[in-house]
Amino acid sequence: MAIEFDNNQPIYLQIMNYLKVEIITGKLKPGDKIPSVRELAAELQINPNTVQRTFQELEREEIVETRRGMGRYVTGKEETIMTIKQEMAQDVLDRFIRGMQELGFQEDEIVSAVANSISKRRLEE
Amino acid sequence: MEPILQVKELSKQYGSRPALRKVSFELSSGRITGLLGSNGSGKTTLMKLIAGLSRPDTGEIFIGGVPVGEESRQLVSFMPDRPLTESWMSVGDALRFQADFYADFDPAKARRMLEFMRLRKQDKVKTLSKGMNERLQLTLALSRRAKLYMLDEPIGGVDPVARTRILDALMEFYEEDSTLLISTHLVSDIERIFDEVLFIKEGELVLQGEVEDIRLQRRKSIDELFREVFAEC
Numbered sequence: 001m002a003i004e005f006d007n008n009q010p011i012y013l014q015i016m017n018y019l020k021v022e023i024i025t026g027k028l029k030p031g032d033k034i035p036s037v038r039e040l041a042a043e044l045q046i047n048p049n050t051v052q053r054t055f056q057e058l059e060r061e062e063i064v065e066t067r068r069g070m071g072r073y074v075t076g077k078e079e080t081i082m083t084i085k086q087e088m089a090q091d092v093l094d095r096f097i098r099g100m101q102e103l104g105f106q107e108d109e110i111v112s113a114v115a116n117s118i119s120k121r122r123l124e125e
Numbered sequence: 126m127e128p129i130l131q132v133k134e135l136s137k138q139y140g141s142r143p144a145l146r147k148v149s150f151e152l153s154s155g156r157i158t159g160l161l162g163s164n165g166s167g168k169t170t171l172m173k174l175i176a177g178l179s180r181p182d183t184g185e186i187f188i189g190g191v192p193v194g195e196e197s198r199q200l201v202s203f204m205p206d207r208p209l210t211e212s213w214m215s216v217g218d219a220l221r222f223q224a225d226f227y228a229d230f231d232p233a234k235a236r237r238m239l240e241f242m243r244l245r246k247q248d249k250v251k252t253l254s255k256g257m258n259e260r261l262q263l264t265l266a267l268s269r270r271a272k273l274y275m276l277d278e279p280i281g282g283v284d285p286v287a288r289t290r291i292l293d294a295l296m297e298f299y300e301e302d303s304t305l306l307i308s309t310h311l312v313s314d315i316e317r318i319f320d321e322v323l324f325i326k327e328g329e330l331v332l333q334g335e336v337e338d339i340r341l342q343r344r345k346s347i348d349e350l351f352r353e354v355f356a357e358c
Contacts (some may be wrong), residue, residue, distance in 0.1 A: 050320075
């Protein structure tokens, strides 16, 4: 596992995002065991309490579940994973739209800019 | 929960130069705290006082509720910035000395750490490189089952590769229910292992805060904040 950390942002949020992407993209599958606090802290060279906080937040969002005495697992509920995927996509979109608006693009211009960009990429492939 | 370390209104002067001025703070168990300050800010003085190697002019220190003294020394494992080992010693000798001095020395843990650090018992201390010597000092400190570990500049003066190895060892071998106080002026390499930081400047405690809160509220790294606070030093 490799995360390029940005020390300007809370580390637990960065690990949360990383694990969410692993789950959404299927690198971590429903029902997969996730590493222990200790393992992840040692691997990433970060504070174990930070990892603990990450796991607590993921549990609160029901992406990860603890089975008593056995460790933590990726949720088996596909719809939870879909919800997270949509939430993360929405974040990316919001940031993109805000950026385009700051550059002076109107809403309909943004839509056509996206469409143009995608068709251009298809041609290049 | 009772804090493992309580420091109250601690002051210390060397001649006419104040080294610490009315420093007060508490540390609780199971946490890693960074003691950050530029050279000569009072970090080493503070650690020596907590370790019971030097006496404060005024103020009090309690470790697990016990005032600093003979009894508290068994609760604290201190890695000074200057090695305690003698140059005639081998790595094995250094470990035996540590075992003789401290009842809480854990030989099995020491063996595992030696292996991890790629140190051999027969190696002579005087032939060790700076980085290998730091690893030995860290092995000596962490091989004890103490309540409070204090490491004075554990990554000072070693190259980035050796730093990574030392950080790996720290995360691998530190006891999660114990408390770790680590002094450093090299903040960016190590800030991700801290729960909280203390900033000490010209002998005064100028900031104590949770690192994730600092990142969230100020939108900057601990290293950046450190550079701001110590800019004029």
